[in-house]
Every structure is written in structure tokens, then in C-alpha cells.
Amino acid sequence: MKQTIIPLGPYHPLLEEPEHFKLYVEGERVVELDVEIGYNHRGIEKLSEGKTWDQVPYLVERICGICSTSHPMAYCLAVEDLVGCDIPKRAQLIRVVVCELERIHSHLLWVGLAGHFIGYNTVWMWAWKYRETILEICEKLTGNRNHYAMFKPGGVRRDFNKEQIDYGLERIVEMEKPIRLLTDAILDDPVIHKRLKGIGVLTKKEAVDYSALGPTSRGSGVPWDVRYDEPLDGFKDLKWKVIVQKDGDVFSKGVVRLLECFESISLIKQALVSLPEGGAIDADIREVPPGEGCGRYEAPRGEVFHYVRSDGSNMPYRHKVRAPTFNNLPTFKASCKGETIADVALITASIDPCYCCTERVAVVDKNNNEKILREKDLLKLSVDKTKSIMKKLGKTPPLYNMEI
Amino acid sequence: MSKEIMKDLKKKLGKKITDMAQPREKRIYIRVEPDKTPEVVEFLFLKYKCKFCTATGIDMREGIEIIYHLAREDKNMVINVKTLIPYSKLEIGSIGKKIKAFRWIEREINEMFGVKFIGHPDMRRLLLADSFPKGKYPLRKDFKHSDVTDEDYDYERSGI
Numbered sequence: 268m269k270q271t272i273i274p275l276g277p278y279h280p281l282l283e284e285p286e287h288f289k290l291y292v293e294g295e296r297v298v299e300l301d302v303e304i305g306y307n308h309r310g311i312e313k314l315s316e317g318k319t320w321d322q323v324p325y326l327v328e329r330i331c332g333i334c335s336t337s338h339p340m341a342y343c344l345a346v347e348d349l350v351g352c353d354i355p356k357r358a359q360l361i362r363v364v365v366c367e368l369e370r371i372h373s374h375l376l377w378v379g380l381a382g383h384f385i386g387y388n389t390v391w392m393w394a395w396k397y398r399e400t401i402l403e404i405c406e407k408l409t410g411n412r413n414h415y416a417m418f419k420p421g422g423v424r425r426d427f428n429k430e431q432i433d434y435g436l437e438r439i440v441e442m443e444k445p446i447r448l449l450t451d452a453i454l455d456d457p458v459i460h461k462r463l464k465g466i467g468v469l470t471k472k473e474a475v476d477y478s479a480l481g482p483t484s485r486g487s488g489v490p491w492d493v494r495y496d497e498p499l500d501g502f503k504d505l506k507w508k509v510i511v512q513k514d515g516d517v518f519s520k521g522v523v524r525l526l527e528c529f530e531s532i533s534l535i536k537q538a539l540v541s542l543p544e545g546g547a548i549d550a551d552i553r554e555v556p557p558g559e560g561c562g563r564y565e566a567p568r569g570e571v572f573h574y575v576r577s578d579g580s581n582m583p584y585r586h587k588v589r590a591p592t593f594n595n596l597p598t599f600k601a602s603c604k605g606e607t608i609a610d611v612a613l614i615t616a617s618i619d620p621c622y623c624c625t626e627r628v629a630v631v632d633k634n635n636n637e638k639i640l641r642e643k644d645l646l647k648l649s650v651d652k653t654k655s656i657m658k659k660l661g662k663t664p665p666l667y668n669m670e671i
Numbered sequence: 672m673s674k675e676i677m678k679d680l681k682k683k684l685g686k687k688i689t690d691m692a693q694p695r696e697k698r699i700y701i702r703v704e705p706d707k708t709p710e711v712v713e714f715l716f717l718k719y720k721c722k723f724c725t726a727t728g729i730d731m732r733e734g735i736e737i738i739y740h741l742a743r744e745d746k747n748m749v750i751n752v753k754t755l756i757p758y759s760k761l762e763i764g765s766i767g768k769k770i771k772a773f774r775w776i777e778r779e780i781n782e783m784f785g786v787k788f789i790g791h792p793d794m795r796r797l798l799l800a801d802s803f804p805k806g807k808y809p810l811r812k813d814f815k816h817s818d819v820t821d822e823d824y825d826y827e828r829s830g831i
Contacts (some may be wrong), residue, residue, distance in 0.1 A: 305798040313809060348695055478723040491722065496744045497697060542683060561698060561749050563724070572724045572740065589725035597775060634732040 270298065273608060275615075277306050288599075288615070294497040301601055306581070315586040317434040319411040320346060320420060320555050326587065327416055327573075333376065336369045337566030339418040341573040344499075345562030346420035347377075349408040349575060350552055352645030358422035358502030358548040360538045362433070365409060366564070367531040367538075373567035374531075375446075378453070381521060384616050385462050397445050400473050404438050407431060409545050422549035427542070434445045436539050443532055450525045456653055457660050467602040468485060470515055477598045479589040482523040482567025483617075487515035505537045515602075518618040523565075555579075566591055673697070676748055683719075687711055700751045701805045709764040712739045715750060719743065723772040728780040730812040734758050734783045739766075756786060765791035783810040785822055802826050 273514040275288040285306035291299035311330055315323050340362065347354065375398040382390025402412045408431050409415040417423050427435075453459055469479065474487035484491050492509045494502055510526045512519035557579040563572045568589025578584040603611050673696055680701070687710065690702035703711050715721045721741035729736045734757040741750045756763055765788035767774035777788045778797040785808045788794065799809070804823040805807065808814060 305796070305800065310809065331706050348698065351695065475722075476771055496742075497747050545698075558694070559700075560695075561751070563742075563749070570724070574725075574727050574738070574740065576729060585727065585729045587725065587727040593725070593775065593789040594723070594772065599773065600771075 269293070272363060275611065277303075277487070278642075283441070286351075286596075286615075288611070290608060290611060292608060295609075297603050297606055297608065297611060302596055302599060302602045304596065312586055312588060315583060315588075317582065319581045320552075323583065324418055324420075325416065325667045328416065330588065330590065332413055333373050334369070334566040334568065334571065334590075335414045336365050336417065337564055338573070338590075339365060341562040341564040341566075341571040342575070342586075343418050343562065344564060345560045345573040345575045346555065347550075347553070347560070348562055349558045349560030349577060350420070350555060352421060352550045352552060354422055354500065354550055355545050355547040356500070357426075357546045359499060360542050360551075361423045361427060362418065362499070363501045363505070363538045364427075364535050365405075365415055365423075366550065367534045368405050368408070369530045370567045371400050371442075371446075371528050372405070374528050375401065377524055377567075378449075378521065381463075381517075384613050385459070387458065387462075390459075390630065393452075397449060400438060400442055403520055404435055407434050407438075417559065419549070420555075421552040422547070426548050432539050432542060436536065437492065438538075439442045439532055439535050443529070443651045445462060446528055446532070452649075454522065456658050460518070463613075464514075464516055466517045466610050467606060468619060469602045470488075471513075473598065473601040474515070475514065477601065478567075478594050479598050480594050481565065481567070482520050483569060483595045483598060485510060486512050486520035486523045488513045490641055491570070493563050493570045495532065497563065503540065504541065504658070505534055507534050517613060520617050555581075568592060569595060672697075673748065676743070676750075678749060680750075684711060697747055698749050698751065699802070700753060702753045705756050705763050708737075708752065709766050710740070710771075712741070712752055712766050713760045713769060715741050715752070716766075716772075720745070721750060723770070724749070726773070726776045726780060728784040728786065728810065729757065730784065730810065732812065735761060735786055737763065737780065737786070761785060762787040762789055764789050767791050782808075784808050784813075800824075 272653050273290040273292055275290055277285040277287045287303040287306070289301040289303070290297050292447070295518050311326065315326055318326055324339040324342060327342050328335045330338045379391040379394035379398070382388065383393065405415065406412050408427060409417050409425065417425060453613045469483065469487045471488045474484045476491045479487065479489070480491065488511060490509050490511045495509050507530045510530065512522050555577045557577050559576040561572070561574050563570050571591060572589040574587040575583050576585045599615060603614055606614060673693065677691065679695060680699070683686065685729065687703055687707045688701050689704060692700045694700070701711070716723060721743050724740040724742050724813070727738045729831070734755050736753060736755045739752040741752070743750060748805065754763070763786060765777055765778045767788065768790040774791070774793065775797060777791055778794065780786050781788060781794060781801050782796045796803070802824045804819060804825060807819055
């Protein structure tokens, strides 16, 4: 059959950031794929060599707007590995709280976007509505919705006070029920099952061959999670488990992300409750001796790896940054082959693109400014629709709780 | 546990290692000659169940040092394989020829430091623009931002 090349990108409505995919197709099936990146190259590693050890966290925070705590975290761990100091317990737990909050908001963002990509905008608005609460908690605890600037080599910059801890605990406990509702609704939805199951399968062997990371590898049955494999001191006393799914398709990656939200909620609760009274939040690193260190931390998308080398001056001699997508992007070569063009955009989304924005929904009567469709009504509409579709497909309706 | 891994590696790799250090409990640094590097890294990835993290190129003035970072997740250990390639002969065998995961990082080190990876199946540029002048390597220490001006860009190559 004749082979055709279809370009996807660099600028395309379904790609949140410029990337260029060349799809070699026969009919509608993709037989080969070529990825070109580099449209966003900013030279962060070179810039970092001209910043002092204390300035670099601000720089690496701006690598990604969504993983804005994972990069400083991995950098701080790398410097601490180089210096060899112990971090106070309180600082460790504050780090856990901020990082896990970021994980929930990033995963909810992905779930919303995945819904948007398959034309299911209810999921998109619903997931992002709950993400808004998480961002409010972030704002209350750290002062910012994104780019928290909380970390420094040796500890954290700001402490939590009693009021903040109480607020965080109260809101995060509140969030468990609505996220459970969202998860159940998505996992029960026959449309989502039909659209996402069996699409873009990455087998376990391929995931290992490409060293895929994060939910991309855990969705394929490879249980790599740096938080578990190389736990920080703060993680050692907390109870949680690594979520692994076996199928390797887009659906599995979604399930991993959704279920991880609950582990994160549990981790935040445990960390906030066990936060020791008072005490130092900073190990006070005064100088960085010559040497080298590796820091790795599990970002929402996978392991972030930072390597620093010092020659004894006040700036890094070399600072290497490896974001998880660097390992995850080449997996498309395996997961896109044999799929249709329409599925490729979805598979590319399955490793999680970056995007930052918020949405809310309320239908308002123009004449008297009164809300005629409230959240409960919308929820009821969507539940009824799901039930009717399931009936058509000959499946039993879901039995989840409809109350919020 | 970490001592066992050190012993094990010494036994299995033997004379290929010129130096070995363990500054922290979970980090091992191995130094290897450039011609033995692909062999050692392939052994660690394929036989020793290591995950590929990344590779770092460093301009050490006397040459380019490449560090392959691999992680053994079941033993909580990061194994770093270091090798120094002299400026007089900037080339090393490609690991990407055999293992797909290494292909992109080798392309990146090639364009940023000018190290040639022998046998790499696809040595196009990864991050830099096609029009970026040839023979300039941004992450080397002697590179300054003023080294490349607008006139140096070869727009014909990128088709603009």
C-alpha cells in the first residue's frame, strides 16, 4: 500500500506545546513515527552554570509550570547528596506535603485534558473544578497557586503555621469524596472504556527497553517509583502503596493517575498530622565543597533526575537536568505503531502534556441572574446519560454514590 | 547491601574498571576507559537489571567527560559510569546502536559537546535548530553567547 507522511505539529490545536510528529501512514494506520523536538529549547543547563547555588532553584522551578516543585526538589536533593547533610524532620514533611499537592493537581489536570481530547468535555470541567480546590490549598499553604518557591538546598524557605495546617487538613479531607465520585464515574463510563481501552499499548518489555518513567511505566506493569525505591527521610514513616496496572494502554495510565490521587491525599493527611512541633526547617548549608551529587525525585510524570558538580566555587560547574518526558517521548515509536491517526493525538497526550489554566461551570439565567443549573442538576444529567448508554450497550448501570 | 554490590561489580567487571568510589550509601561511581565504556554500560543495562536514567557530558578542559547514570531500583542504588574522552580523539562507541533508550541522549551530547558516537543509527540534531552554525558547541566551557551572531545562522539548511 502507498505510504503517506502526515505532519502533526509543530503548532497543532491538540498539542499544548510545540513538537513535530511525522506520521508515516498506510491508509489510516500509522506504520512509522518520527518525533522532532527542540522548539522549546531554552538553554537552562548553560544558564544554570552562571547562577549561584541559591539562585538555581528559582531557575529550575521555571522549567515546567506544572512540575514546579519536582525540579527544585531534585536539585536540592542533588546538592544535599553532594554536601552530605541531614534535613530536619519538619522540613522533610513540609516537602512531602507540597510535592503531593502538586501531584494531585497535575493528575487532575491530565484527567481533564484527556477528557477534552476525546471530546468528553464534562470530564474536563469536572476534573478541573476539583483541581481548583487543590490549588486553593496550595495558595493557602505556600502563598502561590504555582511556582511555590518553597525549597532551598538544606530545607524549606517557609514554615507552616497552625492555621495553615488546620486549613490544609480540613480541605484535603473534604476532597476525598468528590475525587472518589469522579474516579468511579470515569472508571464506570462505557464511552471512556470504548475509547481508551486497548489504545496505544506499551508492553512491559518495551517500557523497560525505553526506560519509561512514572505513570507511563507503572501503567505497563513496571513498578518504578522513586518515592518508594529511594525514599526520602520524610517518606519512611508514612504508609502508602505504589499503584501499578498491567495493560499498558491509555486507560491504564489514566487509572494509575486517578488512583495515585488517593495515595497522595493519604500521604498529605499523614504528613500534616505527624508534623513535629516547632524545630528547625533548614540545615543551613553555608558552602558547597568540590564534588558531585545526583538527585532524583518522582514528579507527577515520572522520575526527575538532576546531576550537579561543584569545583568549590559559588556556582555549579555543571548542572544536568533530565525531565521524565525525555525518556517517555521515544516510547511513541512503540505505542503509536499500528494505531489510527485519530488515536495518535490521544496517545501523545497519555504521557501528559503541560498546560495551566482553570475553568468553572454554572448556567445562569440572564433575566434574573439566578443559577438554573446547579452542580447537583448537572451531575444528575450526566448520571442519567451514562445509565441510558449502558442500557443501550446491555450493561448494568453503575452503583456509585451520587451525593457530594 | 551496598558493599555486596560493590564486590559483585568488581568481580563481574574486573579489569575493565580503573577506579571505583562510593561517597554516599546509595551512589556508586565507576571510572572506565572510553573503549570499554559501551561494553560496561550494556552489561549494566541488559544483564544487571539497571534502569537508564540519563547521561551527562562535562567539559573538563582536558577532554569531555561522559557520565552514564543507571539505577538499580530493587537495590536503591544509582550506578554512575564515568569516562574521559580526550580532545585529540573525540569519539566513543554508541550504546544507542543496541539499546533504544540511549539514542536521544547521545544525539544531545553530540550537538552540545561535539562527541562523535560511532555506529549511532540516527545522528541528527535533537535540540538545536538545523540552522545553528556547524562546529559550535554550546555547553563547552569556552563557548560564549557572543560567539554566535545572526549572520552565522545558515537558514538555507533549515529551509526557511
